[in-house]
Amino acid sequence: MQLIVNGLSCIRGGRPVLENVSFTLEQGKALVVTGPNGIGKSSLLRTLAGLVHANAGTVKLEGGDEELSVGQQAHYFGHADAIKPALTLKENLDFWQSFYGSPTRTAYEALLEVDLGDLIDMPAAYLSAGQRRRLSLSRLLVCHRPLWLLDEPTSALDAASERKLEILMAEHLEKGGLIIAATHAPLGLLNPDRLELGREQIADPFADDELFEQDQLQESQQ
Numbered sequence: 164m165q166l167i168v169n170g171l172s173c174i175r176g177g178r179p180v181l182e183n184v185s186f187t188l189e190q191g192k193a194l195v196v197t198g199p200n201g202i203g204k205s206s207l208l209r210t211l212a213g214l215v216h217a218n219a220g221t222v223k224l225e226g227g228d229e230e231l232s233v234g235q236q237a238h239y240f241g242h243a244d245a246i247k248p249a250l251t252l253k254e255n256l257d258f259w260q261s262f263y264g265s266p267t268r269t270a271y272e273a274l275l276e277v278d279l280g281d282l283i284d285m286p287a288a289y290l291s292a293g294q295r296r297r298l299s300l301s302r303l304l305v306c307h308r309p310l311w312l313l314d315e316p317t318s319a320l321d322a323a324s325e326r327k328l329e330i331l332m333a334e335h336l337e338k339g340g341l342i343i344a345a346t347h348a349p350l351g352l353l354n355p356d357r358l359e360l361g362r363e364q365i366a367d368p369f370a371d372d373e374l375f376e377q378d379q380l381q382e383s384q385q
């Protein structure tokens with residue numbers, strides 16, 4: 164399996180945010196995306212996940228499921244935790260498992276992986292910030308999707324949880340998965356590929372009012 168990204172561009176808020184980004188990522192490999200604040204790291208992940216419209220370029224998961232989009236074959240672990248506070252931890256994970264399909268672990272097994280097994284029947288509203296992040300991470304473990312898109316995955320995690328994340332990422336890669344991680348912090352990945360986003364990815368710094376309105380409308384509908 165191979166992820167091939169060719170000439171990917173996107174516009175947000177009427178401004179070109181990514182321009183002509185290309186890379187290939189092989190099975191079992193991770194790509195670490197770096198660059199200054201606001202350069203487009205999250206936008207790249209959201210575009211790959213299919214949450215932001217690409218205005219040019221192609222994304223293909225060669226050797227993946229031809230019937231599914233790349234976004235449907237990816238787990239997106241973004242800044243928001245995708246947790247329903249009124250549901251228990253188990254109910255949250257059961258929901259995601261039925262939504263995603265391809266179950267791998269039970270909710271309890273996934274929660275054990277992130278050291279939340281004892282809290283399985285507690286409403287998610289009572290979790291601390293780091294515990295919420297770990298619950299959100301356990302979402303990636305209840306169903307198999309070959310591509311993990313991780314946006315600042317260590318934020319709010321303590322040292323032990325960072326170590327656990329390293330192990331989970333290594334296991335995913337060993338099984339032939341692919342990982343793209345946007346980060347400002349070291350992630351403990353072994354020999355990752357690297358993509359440094361810079362100003363050259365941005366073609367035109369000036370906003371276009373019409374594009375801005377179209378773009379805001381489009382994002383509000385997603």
Ligand SMILES: Nc1ncnc2c1ncn2[C@@H]1O[C@H](COP(=O)(O)OP(=O)(O)OP(=O)(O)O)[C@@H](O)[C@H]1O
Nearest residue numbers: 175176180198199200201202203204205206207382
């Ligand atoms: N929903 C949105 N609508 C309009 N513009 C947006 C939206 N989200 C992000 N942007 C703009 O897109 C640009 C890239 O933002 P992005 O979040 O991708 O950067 P980043 O590299 O991930 O930054 P950071 O390191 O701060 O997380 C920024 O100029 C930002 O203002």
